[in-house]
Amino acid sequence: MEALNVKDLQVAYDRKAVLDQVELSIPKGSLTAIVGPNGAGKSTLIKAILGMLKRSSGQISILGKPYSPKNRNVGYVPQRGSVDWDFPTNALDVILMGRYGHIGWFKRPSKQDIALAKEALHKLGMADYADRQIRQLSGGQQQRVFLARALVQDAEVYFMDEPFVGVDAKTEKAIIDLLRELKQKGKTVIVVHHDLQTVPEYFDHTLLLNRTVIANGPTEQVFTEDLLQKTYGGALAFFSTNGDKRVMS
Amino acid sequence: MIQDMWNALLHQPNTQWVVLSTMLLGIASGVLGSFALLKKQSLIGDAVAHAALPGICIAYLLIGEKQLLVLLLGATATGLLATYLIQLITTTTRIKKDAAICLILSVFFGTGIVLLSKITQQAGGNKSGLDHFIFGQAAAMTRNDVYTMAGAAGGLILIAFLLFKEWKLLIFDPDFAKNSGLPVGLLETLFSTLLVITVVIGIQAVGVILMAALLIIPTISARYWTDRLGWMVVIAGSIGACSGIVGALISTISTGLATGPLIVVTAAGCFIVSFTIGPKRGLIQKLMAHRVRLKEESI
Structure with a gap:
C-alpha cells in the first residue's frame, strides 16, 4: 500500500518551473527523508502536494484516495520560521x-x-x-x-518541513523518538531533512530531489555517493573514517 | 461638565441611543481591529476609511438626498474597490504594499474631497451634512442612523464571536488552517468585507480621517495587558467602548465639538496608561525587569 502517490507534478513561479515531472510514491509505514540542495524545491514539493501552492499540473493521492484536507488523514508541521x-x-x-x-x-x-x-x-x-x-x-x-x-x-500520513533545523540535542532526541513511535503505530512520516549525516540512521526511505526526482527508494539503495553527487551537482565532499563512508555537505 | 454628562445620559433618550451605538461601534472596532493588527492589515483599514468618502459623495449625487443606508452602501463599494486595487497593485506590479496603500488612500480621498466641494457648492448642498463625514458628528445622527449603526455593529461582534477559533488559526498559520480543512479563501474574503463594514459604519460618528485610529489604538493598548487573543479582543473592545461613550457624550453636550477627535483622544489616553503600567512589556514592567536583571548580574 502506498501512503503517497504523486503523478506528473509541476509547479512554476513566474512561468519558470521550480518542480517538473515529479513522479513518486512513498510506502505506507515508512520514515522518509526528502533530501536535496538549497533551492531544490523540497518545501515547495510538500506545499504543492498539500495544495498550499498552486500546481500547474499533477495528481496527488494519499492512501489510495485523491488528497483532500477534509479527509483529515494528513498532519502537517510547517517550518518554525513561518509563523509570528x-x-x-x-x-x-x-x-x-x-x-x-x-x-x-x-x-x-x-x-x-x-x-x-x-x-x-x-x-x-x-x-x-x-x-x-x-x-x-x-x-x-x-x-x-x-x-x-x-x-x-x-493523522495517518505526516509531512514535516525541516523539524530538525536549529534545535537542541534534547529536542532532536524527542523528535526522533516521536517519529519512531509513529512508525511503530503504522503511520507514515515524510520529512524534509537537511543533515545528510543522520539520514541513514533516522530514515528507512529516502527521496533525492533537485527540481525533479533524482532517486526514490529504501535508504540503503538510494543514499549512495553516486546518487548524492548527482543530486548536489558534484558539490559534496566525502571522507571515510574507519572504513565508514561519511558525507560532508 | 461631568454633571452635564450624567444628566444627558440619564434623561435624554436621543443621547442614550447615540452613546449606545458609539459604544457598540467601539467594541466592534476593538474586536475586528485586534484581528486586523495581527493580520498586519491595520493600514488597509485606514485606506478603506479614506476611500469611503468618494463612495458617500457619489451615492449622494445619485439619489440627491442624505439616506444613510444608501450612502453607506456607496462607501462600502468604494472601500471594497480600494482593498481590491491595493491587492491587485501589490500582486501584479513592482510597487510595494506600503506605497500601494498610500497611493490608493490619497487618490480616493482626493477624489472624495473634489466631489464634496462640488456638492457643498450646489444649492442646498451645504445643508447636506456630508462634511460631518470628515471628522464625524455623532450628535447629528438621526434615530434611524443610530439603529443602522447599532444593528450592524452588533452583527459584527456576533460573527467575530462565532468565528473566533477559525480566524485565530487563519491569522496565526494560514497553511496549517488549509491543512485542517478550513476554507481559507472564503474566511479571508469574509474578514476583509467585515473590516470594510466596520470602518464604513464608523465614519459617520468618527469620520473618515480618524476611523483607523479606533481600529488601532484600543487594540495596541490591549496588547500591553494580556498574552491571550481572547482577552486581547475583550480588552480592546472595552477600551473601544469607553472611548466611544466618552467621545460621544462630550461631543453631544458641548455642541460643535466633532466626535471623532474626542473618541481618538480618549483612546489615546487609554493607550498611554496601558503603555506605562501594562503588565505585559509595559514601560514600568520593563524597567523593573531590567533592574532585577542588573541586581542578579551584580550578585
Missing part, C-alpha cells in the same frame, strides 16, 4: 489548533480535546510549559509545540 511567535497565545492553545479540523464550526475545544493536547505536551517533555506565551519558548521548545500540534491531528 509574538502572536498572543500560549503553548497549549497552539496545540489545540491541531484539533480544529475535528471540532467543527463555531464550537470550542472540548475537555477531551484539551486532555489530548496536554497528553501531547507531556509526551514531548513540555508538560510544564502549557501556559507559557509562545514567544518565551526556546527554538527547540517551539518546534516541539509544532510537533505536538501535528500529533493531536491524529
Whole structure:
C-alpha cells in the first residue's frame, strides 16, 4: 500500500518551473527523508502536494484516495520560521489548533480535546510549559509545540518541513523518538531533512530531489555517493573514517 | 461638565441611543481591529476609511438626498474597490504594499474631497451634512442612523464571536488552517468585507480621517495587558467602548465639538496608561525587569 502517490507534478513561479515531472510514491509505514540542495524545491514539493501552492499540473493521492484536507488523514508541521511567535497565545492553545479540523464550526475545544493536547505536551517533555506565551519558548521548545500540534491531528500520513533545523540535542532526541513511535503505530512520516549525516540512521526511505526526482527508494539503495553527487551537482565532499563512508555537505 | 454628562445620559433618550451605538461601534472596532493588527492589515483599514468618502459623495449625487443606508452602501463599494486595487497593485506590479496603500488612500480621498466641494457648492448642498463625514458628528445622527449603526455593529461582534477559533488559526498559520480543512479563501474574503463594514459604519460618528485610529489604538493598548487573543479582543473592545461613550457624550453636550477627535483622544489616553503600567512589556514592567536583571548580574 502506498501512503503517497504523486503523478506528473509541476509547479512554476513566474512561468519558470521550480518542480517538473515529479513522479513518486512513498510506502505506507515508512520514515522518509526528502533530501536535496538549497533551492531544490523540497518545501515547495510538500506545499504543492498539500495544495498550499498552486500546481500547474499533477495528481496527488494519499492512501489510495485523491488528497483532500477534509479527509483529515494528513498532519502537517510547517517550518518554525513561518509563523509570528509574538502572536498572543500560549503553548497549549497552539496545540489545540491541531484539533480544529475535528471540532467543527463555531464550537470550542472540548475537555477531551484539551486532555489530548496536554497528553501531547507531556509526551514531548513540555508538560510544564502549557501556559507559557509562545514567544518565551526556546527554538527547540517551539518546534516541539509544532510537533505536538501535528500529533493531536491524529493523522495517518505526516509531512514535516525541516523539524530538525536549529534545535537542541534534547529536542532532536524527542523528535526522533516521536517519529519512531509513529512508525511503530503504522503511520507514515515524510520529512524534509537537511543533515545528510543522520539520514541513514533516522530514515528507512529516502527521496533525492533537485527540481525533479533524482532517486526514490529504501535508504540503503538510494543514499549512495553516486546518487548524492548527482543530486548536489558534484558539490559534496566525502571522507571515510574507519572504513565508514561519511558525507560532508 | 461631568454633571452635564450624567444628566444627558440619564434623561435624554436621543443621547442614550447615540452613546449606545458609539459604544457598540467601539467594541466592534476593538474586536475586528485586534484581528486586523495581527493580520498586519491595520493600514488597509485606514485606506478603506479614506476611500469611503468618494463612495458617500457619489451615492449622494445619485439619489440627491442624505439616506444613510444608501450612502453607506456607496462607501462600502468604494472601500471594497480600494482593498481590491491595493491587492491587485501589490500582486501584479513592482510597487510595494506600503506605497500601494498610500497611493490608493490619497487618490480616493482626493477624489472624495473634489466631489464634496462640488456638492457643498450646489444649492442646498451645504445643508447636506456630508462634511460631518470628515471628522464625524455623532450628535447629528438621526434615530434611524443610530439603529443602522447599532444593528450592524452588533452583527459584527456576533460573527467575530462565532468565528473566533477559525480566524485565530487563519491569522496565526494560514497553511496549517488549509491543512485542517478550513476554507481559507472564503474566511479571508469574509474578514476583509467585515473590516470594510466596520470602518464604513464608523465614519459617520468618527469620520473618515480618524476611523483607523479606533481600529488601532484600543487594540495596541490591549496588547500591553494580556498574552491571550481572547482577552486581547475583550480588552480592546472595552477600551473601544469607553472611548466611544466618552467621545460621544462630550461631543453631544458641548455642541460643535466633532466626535471623532474626542473618541481618538480618549483612546489615546487609554493607550498611554496601558503603555506605562501594562503588565505585559509595559514601560514600568520593563524597567523593573531590567533592574532585577542588573541586581542578579551584580550578585
